[in-house]
Amino acid sequence: MSDPDTAAPATLGDHLRHWPQYLLPQRWLTRLTYRVTRVRAPWFKNALIRSFARGFGVNLDEALDPDPRAYPDFNAFFTRALKPEVRPLAPGDRTVCCPVDGAVSQIGIAQADRLLQAKGRTFSLAALLGGDMERARPFQGGAFTTLYLSPRDYHRIHMPLTGQLREMVHVPGALFSVSPLTARMVPELFARNERVAALFDTEAGPMALVLVGAINVASIETVWAGAITPPLGTTIRHWRYPSSGAGAVRLDQGAEMGRFNMGSTVILLFGAGAVRWETAIQPGAAVRMGQALGAGSAPGT
Structure with missing residues (x-):
């Protein structure tokens, strides 16, 4: 277990990256994400799934269905079942x-x-x-x-x-x-x-x-x-x-x-x-x- 008494001081960069979170409309952005991840238009959801899988290095070989096009929306892909x-x-x-x-x-x-x-x-x-x-x-x-x-x-x-x-x-x-x-x-x-x-x-x-x-x-x-x-x-x-x-x-x-x-x-x-x-x-x-x-x-x- 880490020692709680040996904290490294936060840097200026840490503060600059962190403080915008207090200004963001957290709930509005979360509601927007809910809607976007459930869009079923094939051109949109397929492009979103492909770019996400490529950008984050998702291992599709482990997925029960490895075909990104098979998922009805991005959320179904994100919560995909594994083999x-x-x-x-x-x-x-x-x-x-x-x-x-x-x-x-x-x-x-x-x-x-x-x-x-x-x-x-x-x-x-x-x-x-x-x-x-x-x-x-x-x-x-x-x-x-x-x-x-x-x-x-x-x-x-x-x-x-x-x-x-x-x-x-x-x-x-x-x-x-x-x-x-x-x-x-x-x-x-x-x-x-x-x-x-x-x-x-x-x-x-x-x-x-x-x-x-x-x-x-x-x-x-x-x-x-x-x-x-x-x-x-x-x-x-x-x-x-x-x-x-x-x-x-x-x-x-x-x-x-x-x-x-x-x-x-x-x-x-x-x-x-x-x-x-x-x-x-x-x-x-x-x-x-x-x-x-x-x-x-x-x-x-």
């Missing part, structure tokens, strides 16, 4: 599998209610989960990791462990970029941006997947509820789910649980002593969905 064999799950009943393709921004253990955002910056766990201390309490002092999805990455989110959904929370907020630069510059970034938190019960105890929105992230979806945002909203919404019967949601390890319609960040949370991270997984490491991030243990063991 099952290209993301095998790491073996082991209690192996914590990576939920996404991306890069590790931070990984470590929460210091009470504080999570490390970047060197010299932390943010509130309770604020991240909607300001409810009781909701946050099971994760205090627990293992966490923040995973950044770049535009070129696969943008579906999968289950690290088999889990029973207990609660979902949508917290409206800002739409700052979640790039490494912004994480260094914006205080409490992940507790300020729009986000959807899904809380599960697993063999390793409570687990939360927090899907953090950003500018141009025009929609966050889950497989059980569909699109949660838009609308972006102004008030916190939450849903509780039964453990059995009608309305119960249980997802196997590796199953899709949601997706970003345009890219962002996922924060994965566990309770104290529940998970040991792999020592090789450090900030900056590239990760793929299904690879081993750590090992979980049953509560009380």
Whole structure:
């Protein structure tokens, strides 16, 4: 885990690149992105997909349908499915599998209610989960990791462990970029941006997947509820789910649980002593969905 007390000072260039974000009409641009990425005119969407794939080096050989022209709009391409064999799950009943393709921004253990955002910056766990201390309490002092999805990455989110959904929370907020630069510059970034938190019960105890929105992230979806945002909203919404019967949601390890319609960040949370991270997984490491991030243990063991 990075040392929060050894922050490199922000440079003038950092400030010049970052400050325009405060002036941008974040919500208007995000609504525009939503519309543009769903335009179905073949000449437009095909040109957009080709230029994006070429510019970001997207590996279309991994896509379930490698033909860019086959997608009805850009968003369908952006959230494309992959061939099952290209993301095998790491073996082991209690192996914590990576939920996404991306890069590790931070990984470590929460210091009470504080999570490390970047060197010299932390943010509130309770604020991240909607300001409810009781909701946050099971994760205090627990293992966490923040995973950044770049535009070129696969943008579906999968289950690290088999889990029973207990609660979902949508917290409206800002739409700052979640790039490494912004994480260094914006205080409490992940507790300020729009986000959807899904809380599960697993063999390793409570687990939360927090899907953090950003500018141009025009929609966050889950497989059980569909699109949660838009609308972006102004008030916190939450849903509780039964453990059995009608309305119960249980997802196997590796199953899709949601997706970003345009890219962002996922924060994965566990309770104290529940998970040991792999020592090789450090900030900056590239990760793929299904690879081993750590090992979980049953509560009380």
